[in-house]
Amino acid sequence: MIKKLFFFLFLISYGSNYTQVPKNKNVDAQKTRTQQRGSYIPISYYKKKYKNPLTAKDSASFMIRGNDTLVYVENYPKANGVRVEYEYKDSTFLHYYKDVAFQYKVDSLKSKASMRYWKEGLRIYLSKSIFGKPKREFKRFAKEIGEVSDSLKVSFVSKVEESNYIIYAQGDFEYESSLINQKYSDFYLFWNGKNQIYKCALKVNKKQMFNNELLTYKLKELFFKSLGYFSLSDELSCDNYFSNCFSKNKKLSRLDKALLKYHYSYGICKGTTLSVFEEQQQLMKKSLKENPNAKLYFLHSD
């Protein structure tokens, strides 16, 4: 955890060095530093990383940030990756986001719950059993989902081997062994160590969802949940897809879209546990409070 925090502080200093213009510094000083292409890092981290004692020159470049003293290090090694500006959200929004994005089975594991997301676009294969109105309605819904965020692409393929998302019905060829004994409609997700989802199988029971309306509802409900292994909320009205109750009038609400977009935004750290997410939010908000004009970034290395 300590390591993670240091790395995180580094990201803040890294980001601020190149983009932020501190109120108490003049533009010339900023230019000079930009040309030097170094970084500000916390002094505590400096002491651990470097054996050399701080010099008078180092102390001349100290910068105070909140309770931290930052020291300037020339030619500081840069991490590879893409920087994306931190996306600020207020506490009400984050309350709903945390509720749906971090699924856990028992309360004691809440802080360790991770957010999961699709790294690559979804390539959906629909079996022959999904046809007519449910197929059309589902495709329309999937298209609407694909328009919510640039980071969540949805497409359809006609060959199962080209897909990473299979939708089939009970009685079809069993594409996913984990669902063979599943009597009810359900899905099975696969994710890697970085909590990146890379495969899904969704199976519907057409005997139970016995007409087009029920089948369409089930397909959309399960598909939506599988977009992030979401936990559905018991605080939102049933018309929202992020709500855990049935409604005939379910539609992708403004809030659904905003939460989904945020989940796929790279202005947050991806694949983290709830506790890390909360720490990051706290730290970012603290930094913004101290330097309201600061621009903070997340570095995504993969």
Place this chain on the structure above:
Amino acid sequence: MRKTITLFFGIWSFMFCISAFSQNYYEQLLPSRLDFSNEKPKDFKGKILVLEEDTLFAKKHSAKDLSFLKPSQYNYQDIIEQYQLIAFYPVFTDTKNSYYLPQWSSDIVVYLDPKLPEEVKVKFEKFYSDVSLKNVKNLKISFTNQLKNANYQIKTTEEDINGYEKDFEFKTEQDRRKNMYTGATYSLHSDKNRKYYAATLYINPKKIGTNELVLKRLKRVFYYSLGNFSTALVQENKNSLLDQEYNNSHKISTFDLNILSIHYGVLYDHLVDYHIHRRLTQLATQHD
């Protein structure tokens, strides 16, 4: 005159306080789900969500009327206790697991299998279309001739189906034959809030026997599926669909209607277990 006005105002304020207190207590137990919209209601004081391109306001929900939980509303003095036994029976037998009250949150539209005897279909539809059922708040039952419009299908089968486990033991063979779930069962589909939205009722008419027996069974099993009620009835009442010795009356009994009125008095926004239900009952009756 002034005294009367002061007294009236005092009573009114007191009643208002009680009502406000009750509503707050209900909200603490079962907070209303929030419906966010970009239309700002007049005198808005609720939750606000600031999104990138939008500001959303949570709609305020109206106060819940819990008078349906007052025993004085009904002809049966212990109706609430009887209801709780029927609705929450599993909690008395298995204290380890919570049992949550299930409800149909959407209108029930029934499709009857054309293979059912005509007489059974007609009488069943007439029974559950009775005007007295229309007075049960939050419960709507209608019929359709097309499966595509239904969310509740009643299907005949020739398979040997039972609504209990294979190893379930009866005292006598007669008890087994008379059991409501011998030759009939249902499968209900609910969301995470224990609200039903789809069901299939299977019945094996050949196994059950005459049209009258099939009708009686169908009426009973359907009634149970309205709340996944338990078969534990404390008092004998042959007019009731909940009684094993039900007399197959032409009209639904007052008792059965009362049970439905209690069950569907409010569509609960959250899971309701026996303990919460008891607290709601106390809340409803404390100022009775």
